[in-house]
Amino acid sequence: MRDKEKTNGRIIDSMEKVDITFKLLSDKRQIDELNKGIYLLMDKLGSEDINLLFDRYPRLIQKYSIKEMFSGNIEIANVDPNSLKIAGLLTCLQFLVSSFTDFIDEFGNSLPLKETENSNSYQAERYIISSIPLDGYLKELLLSVLSLIGEEYYQKFLEKIGSPDYTIDDILKLEKDKELQEHIDLLMWFSLVRVFMEAIYFYFNPENHNSKI
Numbered sequence: 001m002r003d004k005e006k007t008n009g010r011i012i013d014s015m016e017k018v019d020i021t022f023k024l025l026s027d028k029r030q031i032d033e034l035n036k037g038i039y040l041l042m043d044k045l046g047s048e049d050i051n052l053l054f055d056r057y058p059r060l061i062q063k064y065s066i067k068e069m070f071s072g073n074i075e076i077a078n079v080d081p082n083s084l085k086i087a088g089l090l091t092c093l094q095f096l097v098s099s100f101t102d103f104i105d106e107f108g109n110s111l112p113l114k115e116t117e118n119s120n121s122y123q124a125e126r127y128i129i130s131s132i133p134l135d136g137y138l139k140e141l142l143l144s145v146l147s148l149i150g151e152e153y154y155q156k157f158l159e160k161i162g163s164p165d166y167t168i169d170d171i172l173k174l175e176k177d178k179e180l181q182e183h184i185d186l187l188m189w190f191s192l193v194r195v196f197m198e199a200i201y202f203y204f205n206p207e208n209h210n211s212k213i
Helices: 014-027 026-045 046-060 066-071 079-102 120-131 134-150 151-161 167-172 182-204 205-213
Strands: none
Touching: 014 026, 014 046, 014 079, 014 182, 014 205, 026 046, 026 079, 026 134, 026 182, 046 151, 066 079, 079 120, 079 134, 079 182, 120 182, 134 151, 134 182
């Protein structure tokens, strides 16, 4: 299998693509799909520890930093570091999804940072983004998905897509492919998450707003 720990090249590389993504994902149905996928992944992972830590995470970040918990080096009694990492990533993802609409206008376009940087949502999202590298975030989510669908299935998916740098449009074309039905829900969710995360991280880089300010 091609390096399963890589998510390869960037899909989002301009503010224009950020705006397109925000317009697409600001639809309530898409937000619901992103949120439902979080619980779908947890359900399929079947880890009681992850489920419990997901509920505890808001309290844990009052004592430990997100960066510490993501590193896997922190020791908490009766807590598996990997379960803590996955629960944290999913908790943070849920927050990012729920609050990103604070950074778009009524037409779905991303707002300039100067209009949002003093908001509580901005400060919280900025803290998450500065604590967890995008590549590490996507890698851990992908590995969690791969642990469920298996390498053979994922390889078949990549072969049908034609490239590991798939887009939402690419995966939607395979929604009715009989060979991929078993896990297509998780792959569709991950494709949405990947584009969403790339857009959010791109948006929060002040250098990318220079042409709009």
